[in-house]
Amino acid sequence: xxxxxxxxxxxxxxxxxxxxxxxxxxxxxxxxxxxxxxxxxxxxxxxxxxxxxxxxxxxxxxxxxxxxxxxxxxxxxxxxxxxxxxxxxxxxxxxxxxxxxxxxxxxxxxxxxxxxxxxxxxxxxxxxxxxxxxxxxxxxxxxxxxxxxxxxxxxxxxxxxxxxxxxxxxxxxxxxxxxxxxxxxx
Numbered sequence: 001x002x003x004x005x006x007x008x009x010x011x012x013x014x015x016x017x018x019x020x021x022x023x024x025x026x027x028x029x030x031x032x033x034x035x036x037x038x039x040x041x042x043x044x045x046x047x048x049x050x051x052x053x054x055x056x057x058x059x060x061x062x063x064x065x066x067x068x069x070x071x072x073x074x075x076x077x078x079x080x081x082x083x084x085x086x087x088x089x090x091x092x093x094x095x096x097x098x099x100x101x102x103x104x105x106x107x108x109x110x111x112x113x114x115x116x117x118x119x120x121x122x123x124x125x126x127x128x129x130x131x132x133x134x135x136x137x138x139x140x141x142x143x144x145x146x147x148x149x150x151x152x153x154x155x156x157x158x159x160x161x162x163x164x165x166x167x168x169x170x171x172x173x174x175x176x177x178x179x180x181x182x183x184x185x186x
Contacts, residue, residue: 009132009133009136011125011129011132012125013073014073014120014121014122014125016075016076017073017075017076017086017122018073018074018075018076018083019071019072019073019129020071020072020074021069021070021071021072021129021133022069022070023066023068023069023070024064024065024066024068024070026070027063027070027072030082031072031082031085032060032063032064034084034085035063035070035072035085035088035090035110035112036060036063038085038087038088038112038113038114039059039110039112040054040056041114041115042113042115043112044056046147046149046150049149050147050149050177050178051176051177062090062109062110063090063110065092067092067093067094068090068091068092068109069090069091069092069093070088070089070090070091071088071089071091071126071129071130071133072085072087072088072089073085073086073088073117073122073125073126074086084114084116085114086113086114086116086117086122087111087112087113087114087117087123087126088111088112088126089108089110089111089126089127089129089130090108090109090110090111091106091108091109091130092107093105093106093107093137093139096141096143096167097167103140103141104139105134105139105141105142105143105182106130106134106139106141106142106143107142107143107144108127108130108142108143108144109144111123111126111127111144123156124156124160127142127160130142131183131185134185135185139185140184140185141182141183141184141185142162142182142183142185143165143167143180143181144162144180144182145178145179145180146178146179146181147178148176148177148178148179149177154179157181160183161183162181162182162183163181163182163183164179164181165180165181165182166182167180168180168181
């Protein structure tokens with residue numbers, strides 16, 4: 001990503017953690033497995049109560065898609081392999097609308113923080129990282145999908161300045177169990 005930006009991106013990382021950015025190959029099979037475990041712990045109940053249902057194989061496909069990119073915060077190594085995965089953001093550069101694409105956006109597929117690391121500002125740091133990446137590359141917007149039942153996540157994104165996107169199904173008379181949010185970066 002840095003080669004397309006005019007200046008290198010600098011991120012503040014909490015003490016005891018390291019930040020990495022890469023694709024599924026860089027994350028490795030063990031890293032993807034850790035992401036899936038955190039995702040299942042945090043989200044399987046919400047998915048089971050939704051029209052989508054919990055489909056771990058589908059989530060694995062999303063995480064290993066060629067377009068998938070990750071920002072990940074991990075504990076420093078203890079000398080016996082990598083430290084625990086604390087949090088990650090799964091994102092892609094995609095068209096803003098599947099039916100009538102107008103522009104490229106950063107689409108955040110997942111923002112997940114392991115239970116032992118929650119309430120420490122890691123989610124905010126990862127989202128701010130996505131904002132910086134998008135702005136550095138001239139991408140005008142970050143978009144994401146959130147379950148309507150996930151009140152904590154909806155409050156979190158509202159505090160970051162996200163609002164309901166023009167592409168949200170409710171704007172077309174459809175009531176879904178999710179909504180599409182966005183934040184303009186310009």
